[in-house]
Amino acid sequence: MASEGAGAARAPERRLHPFSWLFVLLTQLRQVIVPLLVLLVLGRGEWWELAAVVGAAGLALYSLVYSFGFRYRLEADELVVREGIIDRTERHIPYARVQNIVQKRNPLHRMFGVSELRLESAGGLKPEAVMSVIPLADALRIERILREHAAPQVGGDDPVAVEPAAAASPILLRLPLPELLRLGLVTNRGWVVVGAGMALLWQVVPEERGVARSAWRLVEPWIGIGAEYIPGPLAWAASAALFLLMVLLAVKALSLLMAVVDFHGFVLERRGERVRTEAGLLTRRVASARRDKVQRLLFADGWLMRRMGRQALSCEVAGGLIAANEDAGARLRWLAPIAPPAEIERIADDVAEGLLPSRMDWQPLHPQAWRRMFNAAAFWWTVVAVPPLVAFGPWVLAGWALLLGWTFIEARAAARFxxxxxDGEVFAVRGGWLTRRWTLARIGRGQSVSLASTPLDRRAGMASVSMDTAGVRPGSFELRVDYLDADRARELHASLAARLDPVRATGWEPREAA
Amino acid sequence: MSTTDPLPPPEPALPAAAPPPVPVATAAPAAREFLLHPRALDLWRWTTWGWIAVLATPGAAGLAFAGNLLPAAALALAALLLALWMRRYLAAYAARFRCRLLLDGLWIERGVYWHRETFVPRARVQHTDVNQGPLARRYGIAELKVFTAGAQVAEIEVDGLAHADALALRDSLLGRGGADGV
Known part of the structure; x- marks a missing residue:
């Protein structure tokens, strides 16, 4: 390690919390806990499960030594981390480069008064630093230091003036219990639990009994009830519907529970240039990101949400890839899981000035867009309808016709919305029908723009335009307009491309007409 | 080729050796068009045919030896048709391929069925790779990969360039700093 000049006073080195090894060990163990339980409880472990346990034990031992060797110090403008056992590495992390700060505290963390702190920069696969675990006071101190160093990036296209310390309360939103219950009612987070439960069952239930057979045993009585009350061929359908209803109700109940567990005590606050959320009943998660690093905003309201006069607002921030996968709730995401539209507007305006759907001058899609939407859905429904048609006879056609009718209504409405x-600065797209979505991003956040067309697009004189940004969550509503008039699409693509480069020169000129 | 073409007629093909259509007007003196290497199409065709042969020959030969002559012939015919179709497909791809270096970024246009035009500003290029396979090296052909911080178009591959062109493109794309937009 190169030592700095003797004159430069070094900040004192700090270690992790003395009980860090416990948390590291638990993290390691969690990954092998299921095979371990199978091994211990059922006593029928295979040799490779034993091997896995031995391997995990070795890994855990390594982690123990690792956590004892971890050092960090807080210099004037950077964090220095020394870690490693065989390969000692010293990493310098300038405060200004840290984009996302994530703090996690599960009940055990809270019992020991400690916290896991994760710092991320824009790129890379791994977080810049993971401190598991440090005393809560230290975590808050590091967070404060990072917040104070959150100067806007030099050379940015959108220099946001540093505002004087917010005079008003930094808290933008709190969610009391009634709001959480509303949230549970409109979301379907329960399915996540069901999915996780199924995965666990698959691993734990012995093969000879089988998950499918257990599930059937669960369904069977309901079918029996149906058969008692409604004789004839409808019994099966009726009881299936009854069972489905019960499942949906159970999932709704789970969703309510999940909403309360995940978002209990939700607080959104803005301190200087950092936006920070904190939530969770058991595991408390704190996520924060620099305000000017918000890549795009996503607004949504479902049918039920609209009836309650509520909307949802989330955002995407750039960051490493793995962190997004391993801990879905880690990064700053929900600015307002549920809130009245006026509140949502206020928050969006505060976090990302001007990114508001109501300020945009919305332009329609191609007049025939609904036809394409209808055709696509109708095609798939027809494909899906063929096997039941063969199996159950022509009455399936009635259901098929109903579905097509529904699809028609949906296509007309979705194409209209x-x-x-x-506007030269903000690119926005909206879509949907029962669940409506809006997404907005500044042109300066665009990484590339694309104009695309399929053979069907070209036959109908349409094309689609999209802008790529960093940190897009897989499966999220994309910043892409489909079924746009081909000429409008070309114009839009050209004007987006012309504004994309913040230091744009004059050399760009649209492609000559085809 | 028969009259029933499986492909649309290749759209405005660039004459293979013609000078790039540089706009004569005031703008864009630095805009430069990069053409495919003259042998790139051959290379793609031969590698594709090679793969088809490698995958289809054992099956067809095995069937023929087992005495199933008809299935063997059908498989061979299918492989032949696929090879012919790929020949046309690759020609259409090469004809539609356009790669232009503009003053402020890279403009790629390509695709036979799924047309796609993508523009990446120079300031958004995170890093680049220039790759050459063993066969491509013989012909002096290279593949340029351009990486952005984006999520959906995080990587743009431009295959079939002359190695010198790929290097020139790379150098010019990395030439200027600026905000990374994240």
């Missing part, structure tokens, strides 16, 4: 807007 679907729209885009670009």
């Amino acid at each position: 679907g729209a885009w807007a670009f």
Whole structure:
């Protein structure tokens, strides 16, 4: 290690919390806990499960030594981390480069008064630093230091003036219990639990009994009830519907529970340039990101949400790839899981000035867009309908016709609502019908723009335009307009491309007409 | 080729050796068009045919030796048709391929069925790779990969460039700093 000049006073080195090894060990153990339980409880472990346990034990031992060797110090403008046992590495992390700060505290962390702190920069696969675990006071101190160093990036296209310390309360939103219950009612987080439960069952239930057979045993009585009351061929359908209803109700109940557990005590606050959320009943998660690092905003309201006069607002921030996968709730995401539209507007305006759907001048899609939407859905419904048609006979056609009718209504409505807007600074797309979505991003956040068309698009004189940004969550509503008039699409693509480069020169010129 | 073409007629093909259509007007003196290497199409065709042969020959030969002559012939015919179709497909791809270096970024246009035009500003290029396979090295052909911080178009591959062109493109794309936009 190169030692700095003798004159430069070094900040004192700090270690992790003395009980860090416990948390590291638990993290390691969690990954092998299921095979371990199978091994211990059922006593029928295979040799490779034993091997896995031995391997995990070795890994855990390594982690123990590792956590004892971990050192960090807080210099004037950077964090220095020394870690490693065989390969000692010293990493310098300038405060200004840290984009996301994630703090996690599960009940055990809270019992010991400690916290896991994770710092991320824009790129890379791994977080810059993971401190598991440090005393809560230290975590808060590091967070404060990082917040104070959150100067806007030099050379940014959108220099946001550093505002004087917020005079008003930094808290933008709190969610009391009634709001959490509303949230549980409109979301389907329960399915996540069901999915996880199924995965666990698959691993734990012995093969000879089988998950499918257990599930059937669960369903069977309901079918029996149906058969008692409604004789004839409808019994099966009726009891299936009854069972489905019960499942849906149970999942709704789970969703309510999940909403309360995940978002209990939700607080959104803005301190200087950092936006920070904190939530969780058992595991408390704190996520924060620099305000100017918000890549895009996503607004949504479902049918039920609209009836309650509520909307949801989330955002995407850039960051490493793995962190997003291993801990879905880690990064700053929900600015307002549920809130009245006026509140949502206020929050969006505060976090990302001007990114508001209501300020955009929305432009329609191609007049025939609904036809394409209808055709696509109708095609798939027809494909899906063929096997039951063969199996159950022509009455399936009635259901098919109903579905097509529904699809028609949906396509008309979705094509009417679907729209885009670009004012030279903000690119926005909206779409949907029962669940409506809006997404907005500044042109300066665009990484690339694309104009695409399929053979069907070209036959109908349409094309789609999209802008890519960093940190897009897989499966999220994309910043992409489909079924746009081909000429409008070309114009839009050209004007997006012309504004994309913050230090744009004059050399760009649209491609000559085809 | 028969009259029933499986492909749309290749759209405005660039004459293989013609000078790039540089706009004569005031703008864009630095805009430069990069053409495919003259042998790139051959290379793609031969590698594709090679793969088809490698995958289809054992099956067809095995069937023929087992005495199933008809299935063997059908498989061979299918492989032949696929090879012919790939020949046309690759020609259409090469004809539609356009790669232009503009003053402020890279403009790629390509695709036979799924047309796609993508623009990446120079300031958004995170890093680049220039790759050459063993066969491509013989012809002096290279593949350029351009990486951005984006999520959906995080990587843009431009295959079939002359090695010198790929290097020139790379150098020019990395030439200027700026905000990374995240």
